[in-house]
Amino acid sequence: MSPPAHSEAAVLPAASAPLAAEPAEIRRLAGARAAALGRALLPWALPLGVLALWQAGASLGLLSSRVLPAPSDVAVAFWRTLGDGSLLTNVAVSTRRALIGLAIGGSIGFALGVLNGIVRPAETAFDSTMQMLRNVPHLAIIPLVILWFGIDEEAKIFLVAIGVAFPIYLNTFHGIRTVDRGLVEMARVYGLSSTALFWRIVLPGALPSVLVGLRYALGIMWLTLIVAETISSTEGIGYMTMNAREFLQTDVVVLGVLAYALLGKLADSFTRAIERRALAWHPAYQNGSEGAA
Amino acid sequence: MEIFSAADADVAAKVRADEIRATFAPPEPRANAPRWKGESIHLSAVTKSFGARPVLRRLDLDVPAGQFLAVVGRSGGGKTTLMRLICGLDLATSGTVRVGESHVTGLMPQVRLLFQDARLAPWQRVLANVGIARGPHWREEAHAALRDVGLADRGRDWPSVLSGGQKQRVSLARALVSRPGVLLLDEPFGALDALTRTEMHRLTERIWTEHGFTVVLITHDVAEAVALADRVVVLRQGEIALDVPVDLPRPRSGIASTEALDLQRRILAAV
Numbered sequence: 001m002s003p004p005a006h007s008e009a010a011v012l013p014a015a016s017a018p019l020a021a022e023p024a025e026i027r028r029l030a031g032a033r034a035a036a037l038g039r040a041l042l043p044w045a046l047p048l049g050v051l052a053l054w055q056a057g058a059s060l061g062l063l064s065s066r067v068l069p070a071p072s073d074v075a076v077a078f079w080r081t082l083g084d085g086s087l088l089t090n091v092a093v094s095t096r097r098a099l100i101g102l103a104i105g106g107s108i109g110f111a112l113g114v115l116n117g118i119v120r121p122a123e124t125a126f127d128s129t130m131q132m133l134r135n136v137p138h139l140a141i142i143p144l145v146i147l148w149f150g151i152d153e154e155a156k157i158f159l160v161a162i163g164v165a166f167p168i169y170l171n172t173f174h175g176i177r178t179v180d181r182g183l184v185e186m187a188r189v190y191g192l193s194s195t196a197l198f199w200r201i202v203l204p205g206a207l208p209s210v211l212v213g214l215r216y217a218l219g220i221m222w223l224t225l226i227v228a229e230t231i232s233s234t235e236g237i238g239y240m241t242m243n244a245r246e247f248l249q250t251d252v253v254v255l256g257v258l259a260y261a262l263l264g265k266l267a268d269s270f271t272r273a274i275e276r277r278a279l280a281w282h283p284a285y286q287n288g289s290e291g292a293a
Numbered sequence: 294m295e296i297f298s299a300a301d302a303d304v305a306a307k308v309r310a311d312e313i314r315a316t317f318a319p320p321e322p323r324a325n326a327p328r329w330k331g332e333s334i335h336l337s338a339v340t341k342s343f344g345a346r347p348v349l350r351r352l353d354l355d356v357p358a359g360q361f362l363a364v365v366g367r368s369g370g371g372k373t374t375l376m377r378l379i380c381g382l383d384l385a386t387s388g389t390v391r392v393g394e395s396h397v398t399g400l401m402p403q404v405r406l407l408f409q410d411a412r413l414a415p416w417q418r419v420l421a422n423v424g425i426a427r428g429p430h431w432r433e434e435a436h437a438a439l440r441d442v443g444l445a446d447r448g449r450d451w452p453s454v455l456s457g458g459q460k461q462r463v464s465l466a467r468a469l470v471s472r473p474g475v476l477l478l479d480e481p482f483g484a485l486d487a488l489t490r491t492e493m494h495r496l497t498e499r500i501w502t503e504h505g506f507t508v509v510l511i512t513h514d515v516a517e518a519v520a521l522a523d524r525v526v527v528l529r530q531g532e533i534a535l536d537v538p539v540d541l542p543r544p545r546s547g548i549a550s551t552e553a554l555d556l557q558r559r560i561l562a563a564v
Contacts, residue, residue, distance in 0.1 A: 186408065188382075188400060191471075
């Protein structure tokens with residue numbers, strides 16, 4: 001990703017160095033750096049352009065602040081809520097709910113995926129049930145969940161857990177089932193125990209698929225949380241935006257949406273980092289980050 | 294004036310001898326460690342059927358310890374089945390299969406199999422692939438085995454960056470790590486280009502000469518069989534159609550002599 005160290009040294013004022021690079025060489029390196037910078041900035045061009053148009057529209061009075069507040073108003077709302085601590089508190093509360101739900105639902109989905117992937121009778125016993133449950137939109141059971149858990153933390157965590165369990169289950173199951181049979185046979189011939197077979201062959205073979213499941217699950221995690229928090233809460237980003245709606249504070253509503261977008265992006269970058277590390281053996285992840293896109 | 298005393302030379306010679314021993318001899322006998330010597334193979338009246346279709350019919354075959362046997366035949370002639378019976382991946386429908394003194398009733402730790410495809414775990418580095426069974430001292434042993442196949446400096450690479458021939462060499466090193474009594478080669482050179490194949494033949498012959506285990510090579514390439522083996526068996530429709538010794542001097546150059554060509558013709562006629 002970053003240019004090799006020697007090129008930086010060449011671009012820095014290196015006139016005093018005995019081995020100063022030729023001017024043409026410096027120009028070439030500078031050009032390469034500019035190209036790299038361009039590649040890094042390009043993904044931001046579209047959102048920044050939209051932002052500029054939006055601000056212009058609001059400043060010229062083309063957009064009513066009832067419909068959409070100006071970006072500058074959102075920025076002000078950001079400073080205000082940051083200052084009184086409510087933003088950070090709400091983000092922290094939401095993140096905590098999301099992660100607890102992910103941990104519970106993800107563990108259940110992963111464990112069932114591994115079990116059904118390895119043990120045929122378990123698949124026979126559980127898989128069709130899982131397929132039935134998976135096709136129920138989990139948000140459809142919100143009324144039931146409120147009856148069961150009231151409007152406490154448990155209700156939200158439960159919903160998130162249900163939401164994330166299925167994509168992780170499906171992808172873990174699929175990953176384990178598609179592990180190369182030839183490698184499993186090799187491991188048996190070479191005397192690996194069942195435990196060693198699982199840790200050295202089956203799990204690493206299923207990992208790319210499990211991580212795809214995790215990325216799906218992260219999207220569903222935030223989606224579920226938004227819905228759950230807007231229904232009944234006294235804290236959290238969802239509560240913050242619903243509360244703002246009552247007072248027609250569109251700037252805070254937009255701020256809440258942005259907070260979700262940012263958290264979602266963070267979660268995605270986090271999984272990508274895990275992928276880059278855990279799948280370093282994969283040809284697609286070698287030679288730096290370019291293959292990972 | 295002498296710089297090195299006789300005592301120094303003695304020490305140097307001893308260190309060198311220790312190095313050689315460390316490379317080729319088992320360090321200390323491990324519990325149930327396979328011995329680093331050839332094991333004989335005995336098949337008597339072995340029949341293997343899949344459903345109603347017999348693949349091997351009352352097959353008798355004795356392979357003395359340390360022999361390099363090649364089994365040739367058409368696809369579907371029972372070659373791969375024979376190999377799976379010897380290493381215990383499949384069990385005979387009737388008859389007995391023995392490796393050394395033990396009856397084959399399951400996977401045999403003293404038998405190692407080299408597959409057609411190298412079957413390296415892509416998520417383990419080369420060294421970890423060689424030491425996949427992770428015995429005690431596996432790093433040193435895996436490193437020694439890699440040195441044996443000429444890939445000492447590739448231990449830290451991912452398998453995906455290796456060429457086809459290098460992958461097969463890694464898989465050979467993986468088979469050698471446990472010092473097997475029997476090495477089964479299931480057409481491991483079939484997918485390689487001609488030059489790499491010749492290189493692999495030389496390597497296999499050298500390692501077999503050094504370590505003296507028993508080899509069963511399955512191949513449909515008659516020239517390869519004659520170039521490598523002590524004895525060639527032709528398997529046709531589940532029965533032995535020809536069983537000839539190959540009395541050619543070693544190491545073999547890879548260029549077939551008239552004698553070798555005659556032998557090839559005889560074998561081809563039987564296939």
